[in-house]
Amino acid sequence: MLLRHTPVEIKERKSLTVNPAKACQPIGAMYAALGIHGCLPHSHGSQGCCAYHRSTLTRHYKEPIMAATSSFTEGSSVFGGQSNLLQAINNIFTIYNPDIIAVHTTCLSETIGDDVNQICRKAKDDGKVPEGKYVIHTNTPGYVGSHITGFSNMVKSMVKHFSESTGEKKNQINIISGWVEPSDMREIKKLAKNIGVKIVLFPDTSDVLDAPQRGKHSFYPKGGVTIPELKSTGDSKFTLALGRFASEAPAKELEKKCKVRYRVVDIPLGLSATDRFVTACSRAAGVNVPDSITEERGRLVDIITDMQQYFYNKKVALFGDPDHLIALTEFLVDLDMKPIHIISGTSGKQFEKRIRKILECKVPEANVKNGATADMFLLHQWIKNEPVDLLIGNTYGKYIARDEDIPFIRMGFPILDRIGHSYFPTVGYTGGMRILEKILAALMDRQDRDSLEESFELVM
Amino acid sequence: MKSDTKLPEPCGIQEDILKKYPSKVARKRSKSIVLNDPKTEQEIQANIRTVPGIITQRGCCYAGCKGVVLGPTRDIINLTHGPIGCGFYSWATRRNQTRPGPDGDNFMPYCFSTDMQDDNIVFGGEKKLREAIQEAYDIFHPKMIGIFATCPVGLIGDDIHAVAREMKEKLGINIFGFSCEGYKGVSQSAGHHIANNQIFKHVVGLDDTVKEGKFKINLLGEYNIGGDAFLIEDLFKRCGLTLISTYSGNSSVDHFANSHTADLNLIMCHRSINYVAKMMEKKFGIPWLKINFIGAEATAKSLRKIAQYFGDKELIKQVEKVIGEEMPAVLEARKDVEPRTRGKLAMIFVGGSRAHHYQYLFSEIGMKTVAAGYEFAHRDDYEGRKVLPQIKVDADSRNIEEVVVEKDPKRYRLRKTEQELDALKKKGMEISKYEGMMSEMEPNSVVIDDISQYETEKLIDKYKPAVFCAGIKEKYTVQKRGIPMKQLHSYDYGGPFAAFKGAINFYREMDRTVNTKVWRMIKAPWENEPEITATFVVE
Ligand code: SF4
Ligand code: SF4
Numbered sequence: 001m002l003l004r005h006t007p008v009e010i011k012e013r014k015s016l017t018v019n020p021a022k023a024c025q026p027i028g029a030m031y032a033a034l035g036i037h038g039c040l041p042h043s044h045g046s047q048g049c050c051a052y053h054r055s056t057l058t059r060h061y062k063e064p065i066m067a068a069t070s071s072f073t074e075g076s077s078v079f080g081g082q083s084n085l086l087q088a089i090n091n092i093f094t095i096y097n098p099d100i101i102a103v104h105t106t107c108l109s110e111t112i113g114d115d116v117n118q119i120c121r122k123a124k125d126d127g128k129v130p131e132g133k134y135v136i137h138t139n140t141p142g143y144v145g146s147h148i149t150g151f152s153n154m155v156k157s158m159v160k161h162f163s164e165s166t167g168e169k170k171n172q173i174n175i176i177s178g179w180v181e182p183s184d185m186r187e188i189k190k191l192a193k194n195i196g197v198k199i200v201l202f203p204d205t206s207d208v209l210d211a212p213q214r215g216k217h218s219f220y221p222k223g224g225v226t227i228p229e230l231k232s233t234g235d236s237k238f239t240l241a242l243g244r245f246a247s248e249a250p251a252k253e254l255e256k257k258c259k260v261r262y263r264v265v266d267i268p269l270g271l272s273a274t275d276r277f278v279t280a281c282s283r284a285a286g287v288n289v290p291d292s293i294t295e296e297r298g299r300l301v302d303i304i305t306d307m308q309q310y311f312y313n314k315k316v317a318l319f320g321d322p323d324h325l326i327a328l329t330e331f332l333v334d335l336d337m338k339p340i341h342i343i344s345g346t347s348g349k350q351f352e353k354r355i356r357k358i359l360e361c362k363v364p365e366a367n368v369k370n371g372a373t374a375d376m377f378l379l380h381q382w383i384k385n386e387p388v389d390l391l392i393g394n395t396y397g398k399y400i401a402r403d404e405d406i407p408f409i410r411m412g413f414p415i416l417d418r419i420g421h422s423y424f425p426t427v428g429y430t431g432g433m434r435i436l437e438k439i440l441a442a443l444m445d446r447q448d449r450d451s452l453e454e455s456f457e458l459v460m
Numbered sequence: 461m462k463s464d465t466k467l468p469e470p471c472g473i474q475e476d477i478l479k480k481y482p483s484k485v486a487r488k489r490s491k492s493i494v495l496n497d498p499k500t501e502q503e504i505q506a507n508i509r510t511v512p513g514i515i516t517q518r519g520c521c522y523a524g525c526k527g528v529v530l531g532p533t534r535d536i537i538n539l540t541h542g543p544i545g546c547g548f549y550s551w552a553t554r555r556n557q558t559r560p561g562p563d564g565d566n567f568m569p570y571c572f573s574t575d576m577q578d579d580n581i582v583f584g585g586e587k588k589l590r591e592a593i594q595e596a597y598d599i600f601h602p603k604m605i606g607i608f609a610t611c612p613v614g615l616i617g618d619d620i621h622a623v624a625r626e627m628k629e630k631l632g633i634n635i636f637g638f639s640c641e642g643y644k645g646v647s648q649s650a651g652h653h654i655a656n657n658q659i660f661k662h663v664v665g666l667d668d669t670v671k672e673g674k675f676k677i678n679l680l681g682e683y684n685i686g687g688d689a690f691l692i693e694d695l696f697k698r699c700g701l702t703l704i705s706t707y708s709g710n711s712s713v714d715h716f717a718n719s720h721t722a723d724l725n726l727i728m729c730h731r732s733i734n735y736v737a738k739m740m741e742k743k744f745g746i747p748w749l750k751i752n753f754i755g756a757e758a759t760a761k762s763l764r765k766i767a768q769y770f771g772d773k774e775l776i777k778q779v780e781k782v783i784g785e786e787m788p789a790v791l792e793a794r795k796d797v798e799p800r801t802r803g804k805l806a807m808i809f810v811g812g813s814r815a816h817h818y819q820y821l822f823s824e825i826g827m828k829t830v831a832a833g834y835e836f837a838h839r840d841d842y843e844g845r846k847v848l849p850q851i852k853v854d855a856d857s858r859n860i861e862e863v864v865v866e867k868d869p870k871r872y873r874l875r876k877t878e879q880e881l882d883a884l885k886k887k888g889m890e891i892s893k894y895e896g897m898m899s900e901m902e903p904n905s906v907v908i909d910d911i912s913q914y915e916t917e918k919l920i921d922k923y924k925p926a927v928f929c930a931g932i933k934e935k936y937t938v939q940k941r942g943i944p945m946k947q948l949h950s951y952d953y954g955g956p957f958a959a960f961k962g963a964i965n966f967y968r969e970m971d972r973t974v975n976t977k978v979w980r981m982i983k984a985p986w987e988n989e990p991e992i993t994a995t996f997v998v999e
Contacts, residue, residue, distance in 0.1 A: 002569045015591035017575040024545025048520020048642040052549035054933045064937040071510045077643045088513030094482050107543050108611040142543035143576050215982040217940035
């Protein structure tokens with residue numbers, strides 16, 4: 001047994017988190033910043049945070065994750081990190097020559113109260129920011145929210161720094177991607193193109209974190225939303241924000257700053273959420289949904305009709321990030337599955353409300369918890385008390401899956417032990433098909449493994 | 461490393477690297493880049509701050525303390541006091557393998573954190589820490605709890621040591637803290653030191669039971685990545701050596717508590733663990749030997765050194781027997797692999813001793829280490845302990861406690877008399893000594909401390925090595941340049957590479973790494989062809 005000390009009996013915990021279902025803000029900010037073309041993320045704090053964030057993102061993407069750090073020492077923690085950041089900005093532009101540096105803070109610089117806004121301004125005033133280059137920044141204390149909050153904050157900063165309205169509307173809509181994979185961003189762009197709507201997707205990590213092997217490392221790969229594109233978001237007709245937790249704050253900011261109206265829709269993961277996304281896109285752009293998309297949808301529905309028996313009433317436990325879990329829970333319910341245990345480390349009252357609403361008819365008694373001490377230890381205890389047929393979550397779920405012998409599908413962040421997530425989307429109808437393929441493979445492999453010799457099936 | 465061919469001249473590499481840097485940075489970095497000449501005494505700048513904005517390999521003090529030294533021990537609850545991230549990222553990511561001990565305890569697959577929130581930052585986190593310890597105790601009943609401070613903790617003034625004392629008293633188990641805030645020191649190194657200090661102060665010497673065994677040893681600085689320590693343990697057993705404790709891989713705090721009863725300390729990773737060896741030497745009279753089980757020849761040499769130290773005929777015979785059993789397979793593998801690896805160039809930039817140790821393995825299959833350096837080592841790891849008196853303690857290291865150790869009035873016991881030690885030294889044995897890496901590297905090799913991303917690129921472009929060794933953050937930037945990369949922290953989830961069997965694994969692994977077909981398939985067939993101008997198919 002790997003998690004041999006996890007007891008069945010659940011004791012209330014107030015202060016101890018065991019096996020967290022969240023990471024901290026800066027890693028989200030770093031990931032978001034990599035979705036800007038020519039950007040070098042910068043971590044303002046001690047170098048440990050930056051090393052951890054780069055390592056985790058690298059393990060997840062199997063790609064170079066470039067980011068710099070202010071390398072605080074004990075001295076900087078006492079006297080403030082201004083000189084570190086000024087020096088860093090100068091060195092980064094000289095040595096690594098990005099178009100833009102995206103600074104985020106850490107627990108350390110937040111605790112000592114560094115004013116990064118003022119420091120970045122000073123860098124500019126002191127001539128440390130070359131002509132045509134940019135330094136943007138955001139506040140991401142690790143002791144507030146989670147990696148999703150940090151992602152959201154960095155995207156909001158993109159709006160704050162770049163979006164501008166020229167007074168002339170452009171025939172385009174903004175899509176704020178939320179924390180999804182490069183493959184998903186590519187799929188969203190494809191969907192929009194097929195619908196016939198011109199979009200600015202931001203951030204956009206496709207062609208950055210799924211870069212091809214061509215025998216040379218380009219420090220700034222060809223992908224990422226460009227600065228002119230970001231600027232133009234202020235002139236867009238409308239904003240679709242994917243996922244309340246990751247994308248509403250930047251959308252709101254954009255409305256405030258440039259009067260671009262917005263609507264929050266779920267990440268288009270699964271049938272119903274994708275339906276809503278497609279509808280919203282077509283409405284926003286005033287175009288009809290083309291038949292090719294309806295056909296794609298039909299293929300997804302076809303799998304569900306054909307394989308219904310394998311989904312029906314299977315109990316599922318899931319953990320991860322709120323925007324994903326909301327869409328995923330709805331999809332599972334659409335499949336007639338029963339999500340009975342749901343955990344997210346990210347706090348926010350909206351989460352439980354939304355999930356309860358989705359589960360209202362199917363599993364009103366489900367265990368749902370998010371925020372402090374909503375961790376994988378609790379999830380495991382729930383599973384021990386009421387076993388499930390399937391577990392869905394990030395790589396850390398494999399310990400529970402192995403101990404309890406549960407079929408397991410990796411979805412979410414981080415996935416440290418498998419590839420695929422950066423190449424094959426889980427959003428859109430195509431992504432939905434991939435999720436179904438995974439669920440079916442997991443459940444059917446299990447049936448094959450466990451069935452008696454006499455009931456072993458050739459055709460399924 | 462001995463070799464029959466010479467390394468390429470490093471002409472201009474230093475200037476080439478430095479020229480892009482702002483002048484202040486160039487001046488600073490120039491002292492950390494040395495063109496090696498093993499015949500002269502060269503100084504290298506090490507263990508100093510990384511320049512802000514430079515993309516470095518280094519991590520923080522907390523990582524060195526909680527992640528490296530304490531992480532691999534199964535039967536202690538390592539509680540991170542801080543916001544969630546630090547604990548999350550150091551959760552099971554270092555591949556230290558362990559088997560549960562006889563009591564069945566193994567907390568290593570778990571991550572424990574106080575998950576501090578903003579009101580804890582504003583009003584202090586001691587109450588939360590106290591509660592978390594109580595909850596951990598109520599649920600898990602551990603025999604020991606270690607508390608690890610992260611960056612904000614020191615700044616807001618939480619006294620983790622006071623809380624530890626209070627809870628130790630209350631719960632009656634051993635609880636103690638590590639002030640390893642990430643901003644201390646300049647790298648993981650400070651954290652190693654703090655970990656050494658606290659284990660020594662709070663654990664070593666708690667259990668005086670004298671275990672059976674004629675030749676009792678501790679293995680220090682072996683972290684059992686990918687099962688290295690399992691192979692070494694097996695060798696010890698077969699040779700007739702009794703392993704009291706390993707710091708720290710497949711390890712138990714009970715073993716630490718008893719480790720002062722050993723006769724000899726063996727140091728693998730000099731950087732991370734020499735402190736505890738020094739303290740044990742002073743307090744309990746245990747001498748130490750620098751050994752190395754990376755490389756088959758180095759393993760044989762180390763075993764012989766240990767046998768010679770004890771000077772027991774039976775042991776010497778047994779060690780030879782074990783070496784004799786292992787070497788044929790090693791030589792056979794080498795014979796198979798070497799024709800495909802001979803003469804190829806390697807670069808190694810990791811850690812505190814691997815950059816040194818792995819050079820032995822490469823040389824066994826005829827590969828040459830053209831450049832190497834450490835991520836968080838000090839000058840003595842490069843130049844040898846002889847430079848210790850010259851190293852000035854700067855502002856960044858000043859606050860790392862130097863524990864004052866005195867002879868233990870009851871338990872100090874000379875393992876060897878002065879005369880015996882002198883006699884061994886006369887025979888050429890180096891006791892409590894380490895010569896460092898540079899004297900063993902070839903002329904013309906390049907030594908760089910705390911190498912940056914930019915310097916890595918420069919080196920690769922100049923030498924086009926057959927393999928580059930570093931950590932996960934460097935992995936894909938190197939491979940995207942078409943150069944195979946081998947992680948030497950995590951072994952790319954392979955290994956073990958220690959001892960004889962590990963050497964064979966490594967030979968085969970290098971054969972695969974440098975010769976695998978894919979590196980020749982990077983270019984699409986049409987990329988090598990002239991551009992096609994005529995159109996043969998009309999739509
Ligand atoms: S929680 Fe804070 S200190 Fe820890 S890694 Fe995240 S930002 Fe750094
Ligand atoms: S906050 Fe401090 S202790 Fe935590 S990872 Fe960052 S540098 Fe290390």
